[in-house]
Amino acid sequence: MDPHIISILKHEVHLIALFIMGTVYIGKIIWIMRFKPMVERTPSKGNKQKAIINSYLNIAMPWEMESTRKKWYVWTEFAIFHIGVAFAIIVSFIVSFGNESLIDKTIFQNFFMVLFPISFIITLIRLARRIFLPVNRIISHPDDYFSIILMCVWFFFASWFVYDLYNTLIMGIYLAITAFLIAYVPFSKMSHYILWPFSRYYFGKHFGHRGVYPKVRVQ
Amino acid sequence: MNEINQNSTRAHKANEAFKTRMNRQAILSFGVCVHCGMCTESCHYYLATKDPKMAPAYKADRVRKLYKKYFDWTGKLLPKWVGGGELENEEDLKELMDITFGSCTMCRRCSFNCPMGVDKALLMRTGRSILYEQGIAPQGVIDVAKDQWETGNQMGVSEEEYLETIEWLNEELQMELDDPIAEIPMDKPNCNIVYAVNPREIKYAPQSLLAAAKIFYAAGESWTMSSKGWDNTNFGLFSGDNKLGAHMGNLVFDSVERLNGKMLVTSECGHGYRATAWESPNWTGRDLKFPIFNFLEIMVDYVKSGRIKLDPSLNPFKVTYHDPCNLGRSGGITEEPRYLLKQSVSMFQEMYPNRADNYCCTGGGGAMSMSEYSKRRLETAVVKANQLKETEANIVATACHNCVDGLTDLIKHYKLKMKVKLVGELVADALIIDKKFITPTFKAPEIEEKLILMVDDEVDILTYLSTLFNDNGFNTYTATNYENAMEFLTTQKPDLITLDLAMPGKNGLSIYKELKTNEEYKDIPVIFVTGVNPDNPGQLDHRKFIYEHSLPKPEGYIEKPVEKELLLKIVRKCVEVKVDNLN
């Protein structure tokens, strides 16, 4: 690929995408804050702080919920997938604001060479689940399919790129998809990134206030 | 054409109503779902049917589509892309009613299994509220809500009937405790506790109020009930109507303030406790000066402080505990009932899963009043039935009147060998007062020549009932069918009728209708004494029949095999109390 295009992708396009994402995220937070929260008028029965912390940590405690206890493999997929997303974004930053040579022949490159292909396979499994499992199919909308296909393609090129760091065509495609992804995220289901911290906060606060959360579990 | 306009008007109004329902918690629960499907297998509706349309996320999406259309940024431009849409016609409204009322008990089990923290009960209640505002809800919900608005209690019990029932219960209490001054205090000011109950305790299950009275007596508690604002239940929670929620909350809170009570205690009712203790202060906007407790918490305090003593050998059964959703998942009460049961029964058997992970009794969210969904409810109850069966217990204890009804129904339907009891009833049965065991035995009251007409096609049941009633001082007359009963009624007016529902020829419900629509007979109290046909539960759904024909509720309802003592209590209540019979 033309080095000039690569440079634009690395810098201008990446920055524009980040700007869009940042602006929309800030806008979304302001929007959320404009809705009044339901406030409890009763004295608290439980420990709200503990409940809120527990609510956040729930993500890292697959034994906490029956759903993740029973479907431990889905939780494992979820964990690897999200670590993959985080690192695939980090790699794009390293390439854009530093240089691809920074990861060349490092332990990190080896790590990414394992992580990204596994993440790619997980996206395929998730896509297949959405298409073939009746429940997942019935709860899926075009945005769900588009988002997972986008992730799938992205991981495919991210995997290829970490194997072939100096292939400018692959790098160009990888950076272009990353930029699109960054800009598209706030408009799609992927915006759960921004809603999740709020949602888990209120979940912990509400059920903590009423003495339900953290759950007592004596099996 | 007119109909079409009306249809679209209601749908349009429901859409508009939705736009006014958002608060921060709601937009987050509507917005954060990633459609991962992890909550699917936590719902008893899905587990029992394997129908993808019963998956919590699908059901939530039927309400969520409005959020996507009106609030989601992308959905405003491209609604179809994100699953957005409007309610367009009567069909859409009907579908939404079927989902929000008929396919979800708002038990929140799925919410506790969602990694994102989506509160599905909040979404379902939002859906219910926009429908209810347009007059769209199961008839039972509409009727009960109307009763609460008009009479201040969900069973339309008149003040006269309420007070006479309490008076009658006082006599029972004195008899059982052998103490002529034992009483259920009424409107006594400056007490420690103002006790609010579920109207079911006045109407059909006086034994639970009697149990509470015994416990208060044994603890030497200063307590009272109120002649006004005594119903702790609240159909505002189920209908999504916050105004009704506030109205019911205000009635009870006003009572406590009027009587200058130090605390409000709700009897064993899951949603009653949740609505009164947690939701009503928010709905009413009142900053209360008194605390609110559940009766379970009070009993634990009595046991721990030595104010009451229990002997577990008095309940020589294997007892398990069912956590009501509104206590276990929405009320923070899980350990109190376990503590009490371990003190009052000889063998406690845990049920799995339990506490906040327990399955709904299938009667939650007002489902017991929605007769149009009884068949589906009982079909999904297989999950609970299996859970109960595995405990191999003789008794399933619970702390909610609604759960008592839900569990009793499913136990019948799935032919389980179990009985349902409230925790307080078991505690009362295990009470030791002055080293003398209090046993739930009954002495025949002095009843003068009260006549009971018993209508049942099974002769052995008639024989059994006549013996029971005769032994307890009643006169009886038996009729095996409609014709016999009506013939008898032309010659004599009984003081009470016990009526079987499933009979060949004209069934019990038709007889009931005839009685209650006839000026001459409509004041005679009627008790349904019946069994459910497990293969066809909807066939004689008396609740549906009563709602559909705008009939008053019967004065009593008891299922076969008949529990002798309970039947006698209800019969005595009916003949000793002059029932106002306005329901």
Ligand code: SF4
């Ligand atoms: S588990 Fe939560 S995020 Fe996943 S489908 Fe269910 S409600 Fe949505």
Ligand code: SF4
């Ligand atoms: S709240 Fe309960 S009944 Fe409703 S969808 Fe969730 S699990 Fe099912």
